[in-house]
Amino acid sequence: MRLIVLMIVSMLYVMPKAWAEPDIARQRELIHWVRQDCGSCHGLRLTGGLGAPLTPEALRDKPMAGLVATILYGRPGTAMPAWQAFLSEGEAEWIVRQLQQGFPRESR
Amino acid sequence: MDRASVTARLSSRVAIRALVALCWCLLLAGCAATSAQRGTGDLGIVIERADGRVAIVETTARRILAKVEGLGDLSHASAVFSRDGRYAYVFGRDGGLTKVDLLGARIVKRVMQAGNSIGGAISQDGRLVVAQNYDPGGIKVFDAVTLELLAEVPTGSKVVGLVDLPGNRFAYSLFDKGEIWVTDLADPRRPHTRRFPAGMHPYDGLVTPDGRYYLAGLFGEDGVALLDTWQIDKGVRKILENYGRGEEKLPVFKMPHLRGWAIAGRHAYLPAIGRREVLVVDTERWQETRRIPVKGQPVFVMARPDGRQVWVNFAFPDNGWVQVIDTLTGQVVQTLQPGKAILHMEFTPRGEQVWLSARDDHAVVIYDTQTFARLDSLPLQSPSGIFFASRAARIGF
Numbered sequence: 213m214r215l216i217v218l219m220i221v222s223m224l225y226v227m228p229k230a231w232a233e234p235d236i237a238r239q240r241e242l243i244h245w246v247r248q249d250c251g252s253c254h255g256l257r258l259t260g261g262l263g264a265p266l267t268p269e270a271l272r273d274k275p276m277a278g279l280v281a282t283i284l285y286g287r288p289g290t291a292m293p294a295w296q297a298f299l300s301e302g303e304a305e306w307i308v309r310q311l312q313q314g315f316p317r318e319s320r
Numbered sequence: 321m322d323r324a325s326v327t328a329r330l331s332s333r334v335a336i337r338a339l340v341a342l343c344w345c346l347l348l349a350g351c352a353a354t355s356a357q358r359g360t361g362d363l364g365i366v367i368e369r370a371d372g373r374v375a376i377v378e379t380t381a382r383r384i385l386a387k388v389e390g391l392g393d394l395s396h397a398s399a400v401f402s403r404d405g406r407y408a409y410v411f412g413r414d415g416g417l418t419k420v421d422l423l424g425a426r427i428v429k430r431v432m433q434a435g436n437s438i439g440g441a442i443s444q445d446g447r448l449v450v451a452q453n454y455d456p457g458g459i460k461v462f463d464a465v466t467l468e469l470l471a472e473v474p475t476g477s478k479v480v481g482l483v484d485l486p487g488n489r490f491a492y493s494l495f496d497k498g499e500i501w502v503t504d505l506a507d508p509r510r511p512h513t514r515r516f517p518a519g520m521h522p523y524d525g526l527v528t529p530d531g532r533y534y535l536a537g538l539f540g541e542d543g544v545a546l547l548d549t550w551q552i553d554k555g556v557r558k559i560l561e562n563y564g565r566g567e568e569k570l571p572v573f574k575m576p577h578l579r580g581w582a583i584a585g586r587h588a589y590l591p592a593i594g595r596r597e598v599l600v601v602d603t604e605r606w607q608e609t610r611r612i613p614v615k616g617q618p619v620f621v622m623a624r625p626d627g628r629q630v631w632v633n634f635a636f637p638d639n640g641w642v643q644v645i646d647t648l649t650g651q652v653v654q655t656l657q658p659g660k661a662i663l664h665m666e667f668t669p670r671g672e673q674v675w676l677s678a679r680d681d682h683a684v685v686i687y688d689t690q691t692f693a694r695l696d697s698l699p700l701q702s703p704s705g706i707f708f709a710s711r712a713a714r715i716g717f
Contacts, residue, residue: 247370248661248679248702249636252574255413256370256395260436261454262478262495262523262575286571291521291539293571298637318370 234303243316246307253291258315262291266311279308360405361669363422364708366677366684367410368701369394374410375700376422379668379675379708382686382696386425392416398439398579398705401712402464403446408707409464411440417451419467422709429467433460439579441484444715448508450490452482459492461508470508475501481525481536481578483716485549491534493522493545500525500536500547500556516556518545523593526578527716528603537578539593546606559606560590560599569594570617574635577620579716584627584647591618591632598632600650610650615641620664623647624689625671633662633676642676644692654692658685663703669710677703 234242247256253263264270271279283304286294295304310316362380372392376385391397393414400409407428408420415434418427436455442448442464449462458474459482477496485491488505498520504512520540527534527549536545543561548554576591583589587609588601598621600610616638623630630645639661644654659678666675673695676685684703686696711717 244680249573251395255393255436257393257413259393259414261396261413261438289540291523291572291575293573 234306238303239306240319242303242307243310244318246310246315247318258311266315268312268314271308271312276305276308279311280304283307358423360422360709362709363405364666364706364710365399365408365410365420365422366675366698366700366703366707367394367397367399367705369397369679369704370702372412373701374408374420375698375703376420376425377675377684377698377706379673382673382698384698384700388420388425388427390427391418391420391430394704396438396704399707400440400442400449400717401707401709402442403712405709405712408709409440409442409449411437411451413437415453417449417462417467431462431467431469433462433469438478438480439482441482441490443484443488443490443505444486445488448488448505450482450484450505452479452492454478457494457496459490459503461505461511463508471505471511473501473503473511473513480523483525483527483534483579484531485527485534486531486715489549491525491527491547491549493518493525493536495521495523498522498540500534500545502534502547502549502552514552516547518556519543519558523575524578528583528588529715531715533603535578535588535590537576537590537593539572539575544590557606560601560608563592563599563608563611570596572617572635573637574617574619574639576618576635582621582623582630584623584630587647589621589623589630589645589647591621593617598630598645612645612650612652614643614645614652615655622665622667624667624674625669629653629689631665631674633665636661639663656687656692658687658694659683664705666706666708669708675706677706679703 254266255261258266284296286292364377365374373389375387392412395413397412410418415437417433418430421428434453437453440451447464449464451460457477461471475494477494480493480495482492491502493500500516500518502514519538522536523539525536532550534547542563543558546557546559572594588603590599592599598612602609616634618632619635621632632643642656643652646653658676660680663679664677674687674689684698684700
């Protein structure tokens, strides 16, 4: 019984983190940031540059976990840096989902 | 109607037409005269990176003269100038190469020359424009007048750090292959290339103002590759090999740029990759003489044309700061916050002003380099590169 309670509590604790979408203001921030600052290596249109293309065609079939890990921890030995100081896991996941669907344009 | 009146009518019609045509001629000549009768020595362009647009600016009155649309994807765009300073060649990310007439404020010619491009250079004699490409990797050589493709040198690697050398030669680095190549375009249709091993992942290059030394910064290892193009047979020498030995590198959120060199007097000022430092190198012995701690990881380290000051901007997340180093003392003498996301800096030809692009403020801000007073701010959408036509006369620009 105790174990079940513990499990439920811990699930509740974990779930919102995994599922929460960044709020609208943060989404706008992230969109701007990805286009502009990830764009310095991946291109404003994310079609690639020094970094790989981040288009839906390039990312659609790649597993979420790997891409999230790439964003958070970087890829040692390549120019892809770790962004974990600026992003939560949920936010990195949100970014990957947007990239796989076709990244939103910046609204002005 | 008799024959005579028909003829009369016809001839009066002809006369009116001639008159109208004459008026047009005068009008057009007038327009052409007003635009042609000014130099371009105080003109330049600013890239509005998100909108595929460039602004033509004038540094004397510090104003925007015109906008030119339709240049495609301009993230990481750069430009070089024709030797008469009239035309800018703009290299876009999407592989577009666009020739822009600064006086006529219009696109003269535009070609899509690659899938993914990063910049270019112009030859010593001004007749060749060369693009450096990521995809497919290599360089392409164009006629500067017509933008006709003259030659290609495939590299099988992303090309970075392309510069012009005296003698219609070009030096560039291969990011993926770790080499420096020098291509001789004395006969533009028959390029002749020499290759030199350089080191792990060169990320950008520069040539000294005299056109002699080519330097490539290395991302994959500590150090800088140096090629003396006056004694090219001696090959590449590695300098500053242990500038970061034993220290943990910071993650690099933006690649530094070497182009726009900071050679002031006998010293070169270089960004230390992965560190919050500017390296000072003696250009006679090519040895490190000093390190200057700065606010963030440097992106551009640029000398004022007289060499008395070096201005530094920084990678994310410190890209709101700019610092000024006094080259006499080697000290940071000014720390400025010109705006949000400072991407680029450009000095007026003799250096009394510096123009800075503040991407997220949608403005170009202008400072007096002597007093550090803020002189002006021009509204521009997401500005990035600023390129003044005075670059036309400088080796390596």
